[in-house]
Amino acid sequence: MSQTMYDFLKSKNIHEVECVIADMTGIARGKILPRDLFLAAGEMRIPKSVLLNTVNGEQPANGPYVGPTDPDMICLPDPATIRIVPWAAEAVALVIHDCVNFDGSPVGLSPRAVLRHVLNLYKERGWKPVVAPEMEFYLVARNSNPHEPLTPPLGRTGKPESGRQSYSIDAVNDFDPFFLELSSFCTSHELGVETLIHEAGAGQMEINFSHGDALELADRVFLFKRAVRETALRHGIFATFMAKPMEQEPGSAMHIHQSILDAQTGQNIFSNEDGSASALFFNYLAGLEQYVPQAMLMFAPYVNSYRRLSRFMSAPTNVRWGYDNRSCGIRIPNSDSHNRRIENRVPGVDVNPYLAMAATLACGYLGMVNTLTPSPATDGSAEHVHDELPRNLEDAIVRMRACQPLGEILGELFVKAFCEVKELEFATYSRVISSWEREHLMLLV
Secondary structure, three states: OOHHHHHHHHHOOOOEEEEEEEOOOOOEEEEEEEHHHHHHHOOEEEEHHHHHOOOOOOOOOOHHHHOOOOOEEEEEEOHHHOEEOOOOOOOEEEEEEEEEOOOOOEOOOOHHHHHHHHHHHHHHOOEEEEEEEEEEEEEEEOOOOOOOOOOOOEOOOOOEOOOOOOOOHHHHHOOHHHHHHHHHHHHHOOOOEEEEEEOOOOOEEEEEEOOEOHHHHHHHHHHHHHHHHHHHHHOOEEEEOOOOOOOOOOOOEEEEEEEEEEOOOOOEOOEOOOOOEOHHHHHHHHHHHHHOOOOHHHHOOOOOHHHHOOOOOOOOOOOOEEEOOOOOOEEEOOOOHHHOOEEEOOOEOOOOHHHHHHHHHHHHHHHHHOOOOOOOOOOOOOOOOOOOOOOOHHHHHHHHHHOHHHHHHHOHHHHHHHHHHHHHHHHHHHOOOOHHHHHHHOOOO
16 A cells, blocks of 8 residues: 555545546446555455446456456556545545556556556657547436436526527526536546636536646546536536437537657657657648547447537537648647647547547557558538548447457457447447337338
């Protein structure tokens, strides 16, 4: 047990510790231990198959991925992640754990281990990724009936939002009590949240994170989702990170800004000494162009994800790139040479943050190490390009399974298991008869 964690738990008079890992869907799994038991044990053991849970709690046949005996794995606390749980009634701490086998090797099915592996590939080249995610989400009225559509919540005015309120200060202020408490929680939880804006949809918000290390940012996004949902419940509303929660409103994304530094000098390798864009910058772009469609399952992991990716709804349907061009799936924001970066606008906010970070960095890495060449920049609108990304979950599964370069970087066993988890989710979804089918087919066909 690290002295840092020991001192933290003692000085904060912690009663319990939430020991958590992220499964493939990004759901927090683990155990809650009394402080003294946590200190005495120094680790947590849970079945390795827990990582294979679908979002609705099922599992595919797990023998090929964990072995026939459903063995345990060891979960080791990462001291860098310990923090207070600010909404708990008592003094409770949280620690994110790393999953390892009994021989000490990483469990390849763990999303955090997948991201660590990609970052190690960068480290071997002397590179250090820097990322900054933008998180969109909706506040919605409480809804206990899944058959009823979601609706915007009531704010201080007592009226639900109507129309589009992009960047409206007053629309944000309508939920001041919620955001004041969320801001307090984010500060106590050490999430490094920066900017708050109102997005285009009714009740849709966006929060930006300060840039930093990819693993640390994935941890913060993982914890942020829980903080938002918890705060919303305390204010009598729901918060949702579904990619497309309402039919007539735009979807929610997790845009990822990314740049790469020279690990020794700290210089941005996307820029030459004279300030011009480097060859590696264009190689990275080409990697995104070529491999984002193959990695789409990690950027759009659910059936609902593909409802967001529709034309003229502020979501990309392409992997074209352009300078300050939001119609492209890959945007180059205006910046000076030191801050030259690439924004991947494809991922939905429903992603597992560890896997979305790993996938986008893996695509760019393949572009750089294979010296790929990108297409020309798109100067005008790219809205007419809508055939470059998978259209549905089945297509995304097929493409990811067939992409050997991504399998080699992310782990072939992981890719197979992840695809099987998503196939099981799709099979479960396919058994549902929708209201559209009942309305238009029941008496007409």
